[in-house]
Amino acid sequence: MERRLGVVGIVLEDRKKSAPLVNQILSEHGEIIAARLGLPYRNRNVSVIALIVDGTTNELGSLTGKLGMVSGVQVCSSLIRKLREAGG
Numbered sequence: 001m002e003r004r005l006g007v008v009g010i011v012l013e014d015r016k017k018s019a020p021l022v023n024q025i026l027s028e029h030g031e032i033i034a035a036r037l038g039l040p041y042r043n044r045n046v047s048v049i050a051l052i053v054d055g056t057t058n059e060l061g062s063l064t065g066k067l068g069m070v071s072g073v074q075v076c077s078s079l080i081r082k083l084r085e086a087g088g
Contacts, residue, residue: 001056006079008064010049013072015040019047021070029063031055053077 012018026033032055040047053060060079067075 001058002082003054003056004060004079004081005054006052006060006077008051008053008060008067008075008077010051010067011074012047012049013074015047018070018072022049022067022073025063025066025070026051028066029055029059032059032063 010022012022026036026049032053033051034054035052036049037051038047038049053063055063057079060077064075064077067073
């Protein structure tokens with residue numbers, strides 16, 4: 001199955017309540033996460049996580065679907081359709 005490269009944005013409205021489950025889900029999908037940046041955004045009283053992901057559409061759908069079911073968590077993803085082959 002073809003792998004896709006993309007970005008996943010996650011916003012946690014109540015970090016103390018949702019962070020343990022979010023971290024568990026991210027750990028379960030760690031093999032498709034190339035990079036992770038997390039920051040508590042105190043001006044808005046939320047926490048924001050940005051992921052660089054590389055996986056199949058099934059793997060990415062599993063990750064974003066599970067995150068989207070967590071109460072107080074919003075998820076947005078953007079995937080590149082197809083990468084050009086190296087040297088091509």
